Each structure stands twice: as C-alpha cells, then as structure tokens.
Amino acid sequence: MDNRQIADRLEAFAALLELSDANPYTTRAYRRAAETIRSAPLPVAELVRAGRVRQLRGIGAGIEGRLRELIDTGEIAELAELERELAPDLVGLGRYLGLSARRSLQIARSLGVRNAEELREAAAAGQLRSVPGVGPKIEARLLEALAREDEPQARPGLLLNRARELLGGMAQALDGEAAGDVRRWRDSCERLAVVCATQDPRPVVKRFAALPQIVAMLEQADRRAVGVTVDGVPVELTVAEPERFGTALLRGTGSLDYVAALEPLPDGSDELEVYAALGVPWCPPELREEPYRGEPPSLIELGDIRGDLHCHTLWSDGRASVEEMGRAAQELGYEYLAICDHTPAVGAVRGLTPDDVRRQAEEVAAANESLAPFRVLRGIECDILPDGRLDLPDEVLAELDWVQASVHGGQRMPHREMTKRVEEALRNPYVRCLSHPKGRYINRRPENALDLDRVFAVALEEEVALEVNGLPDRLDLSGEHVREALRAGVRVVCSTDAHSIRGLTNMVLSVATARRGWAAAADVLNARPLEEILAPR
Ligand SMILES: [Zn+2]
C-alpha cells in the first residue's frame, strides 16, 4: 500500500466520520494525518511496520492503531462498516434535499429504506408523513424538492480546491475535460461539468454512472447525464462528437452570459477552431464571466511568480520548520520566501513577542546559510489592533524584511471604524502588504465592511500592496476586487498563507484569482526580483 492509498483511506474515514456526526476534532485529526502521509518522503507502510509512524507529525496512538490495522489487514473495519451503514447515495440525496446526514439516516431508518431509490419510492407513496417529526408542511417541501430533482438549484457551492480535486479526478477517469465553474476558477463552484469527445457515447455515460464519486444519477440521456456526488452536488456530463468537442467545451465552461453573447456557436473540434470561426480572439476561461469579444490582456502565470511572501511555521500555527518551508519553496522554483508568523493579539494560536521575533532571526539566518542562494526573508503577519495600532513596536518591525498587516478579530466592526483602523495601519512606514483585506470565509463568513476605495487610495499613497490570499476558503481579494484594485493603480501580491509544505502549492489558486481580476505579471509584486521586494517603501 503506497502513501497515496493510505492517505485516501484515512480521508474516506474522516469524511464518513463527519457524516456520522463524530467529534469534529477527531475528523480533523484524520484529515491532517492523511495530509501528512500524502506528503511524507518515506513509505509510511514501512514506518508502521517498524513501529515508528508516530514520529510523523500529528500521528498519535489512536491513528497509529488504525494505520496498523490498515497495513495488516488491508482495511479499517470500522470504515467498512460505516460505508455499509451510511449509504452514501442516501446521504447525497438528503444533502440535495437540504437534510443533514443524521436526519436523512433517521428518515431512512424509520421508513425501512436503504438507498436513494427506495426513499424516492416511499416518498411518492405518501409514507413520509409516517416519519416522526415530519408534518404535512415538511412532507410537502420534501416532495416538492424531489419533483424538482433534475433542475439546477441554488445551493452553496464547493470550494475551488475541493471542486478541482473532485472534478479533476472524474475528468481524468473519463478521459475528458473539467469544465463549468472549475475551469473558470470560480472561488465557489456551483456548476460542475465534464466534457468528453467520442463517437460512441454509451460506454462513457456508463462509466460516469459507475464512478465512485457519483452516488446517484438524476438524469441520463444519449449524450448527456447528470449525477450527484456525496456532497449533494450535481455534475453534468456532456459527451460530444469529436468534431463538436470545442463547441461543447466552450458551452460547458460558461458563464451562461458569456456564451449567450457569442451564440450561435459554430461547430469546432477544439476551442481555437470555434473562436477562429467566430472571428473572436480566444479568451482565457478566467475572463469568461461577462460578455467579451476583445483581445484579452496577457495575464500573470504561475511561472511568473518568483517567491511566496506569506507563510507560517512551527513558531505560530504552521506545521513545518523555517528551513523545511524554505527548502520546499526552493523546490517549487522560487527565489525567496517570507516567513510571516502571527503576533500575540491573534489570540487562538501562539503569536510571536519581540523576543521571539529576534530568536526566530537566528533560525532564519541558519536556514539562509544552508539554502543559499535562496533567500528566506524575516517577515511577520502583524495583527492590526482594534484602534489601528500594530501588535509589535516599530523598532521590531524595522528589523524585518517584510511586514504583512492583518485584521483577525473584530471583523464585524462598522464601516467607518473598520476603514479607519486599516488606514491607520497602512500609514505605518514598515507595513508592506495588507493580508486578506475583506476577511471573508467563502460560504461561511461574509466580507467585512472595509471601504475598499478608501483603502486603495491609501495603499497607492503609501505604496502598500494588497494580498490575494490563496487559502481555498479565503481567496481574498476576490477576482472582482483585484480588478478594482488594479484600476486604482494598486499592486497586488499573490500569496499562499501556507501553514504546511503542501499549503505552498495553493499559489495556483491565488494566481488564478488574480487572473480573474485581469492581472498581468507587472501588476503582481512577487513576480519581481528580490531587490524590489527588499527596497524600503
Ligand atoms: Zn491571517
């Protein structure tokens, strides 16, 4: 069993524990262990056999026991049992109907049904009202939802990283291309689509229905099918004739408004052919949010990025050391990496005091010695206190190469105070970048009331850059806000805010978000050489 297979099983276990409403800390521990194992440089199966697996970070006695069982028997018995009991297709249908996993299972148990199909039949036969807690109103709502099952519905989307992983795996298995919101790199993906090309569509539709990611089929036709995942998210499959693949991919990619403005679409075997026949220059999918027929700008690319300016280490809430993070960044082909751990006001996790900052300097110096010519920069993610002061004294900030200023607590502040608070921080001469300016968590916490126009004006005056934070649940600034910032003449920084080695690979999400804001390489500070990063304001 290789590391990826082991990690997959632990992740499946975490997912099912979550469905069965287990303690969220347990679920998270399994997810973290899976991530550690996925990126472990050694074969984990051997570590388990040698009794040394607890040397890996985040693997305690409980998880070690599961791993031993998995390596010895090829399976985790409790996982297999959960898979039988939880009937993922039932849970998927339940999610689709707006029911929690626990509630779907209660209803199923009380109806004596075991899968989604039986649940539909029982509902159609009027048995739902026999379920404790289901009155006529709830029954009517569920029946109505079931009747609309094959229509697209408004529902919170999937985070981009999860959607990319899910759809990418399916597209690969079907030898097709991921389309829909994923191909346009939307921060929250509602429309998931895969487009394939073949003369004979039947085997592809069959393979689609049999994919492990698909738990129930909502619709099935000759060259089109809609399935639903365990998260209750519909996935569309289009199987085009090869000579029309480009047309189907363009339509499948969207957005609806963008495509509608190009209709009628000519047939083409790839997108270039379709665009050529339309007489319109090819458009990167990230820019297809609104009708556009012009010559697109040359957008920033991942390869233009020369360094990452925001990451954490063991000094605060990161999971790797300064040197490990530096080495990983070097292996990604970067020239520099800024270590930006938290300051004490962040609260929930450990923050660096002035003393810690100076002790960390020694570790950074040692890392620089072993990684030269790669440069590890002394940075900080300094909290902006409620009154706009920074959480470290100026003489400490003055020692650093790179200072990020961040609002963490108090995101609900009213418009005027919030804007004043951030403006005050940007006036500090050592601050180089404002982190995650709008403070949102996608689908969980709305944006703060910060007046961005005012922030753009101050950032321009003070030559402070604005971050495009690459954490999948942040992506902040958003594409739309990047576009406004660039129009105001402000520079952005594409950062990962990585808390682990693997987190550094989220740069692709930050860059895609900047692209959605029409950013070129010249607009992005960390596409510049180190000297420009180190030049004082
Ligand atoms: Zn932060």
Ligand SMILES: [Zn+2]
């Ligand atoms: Zn951070």
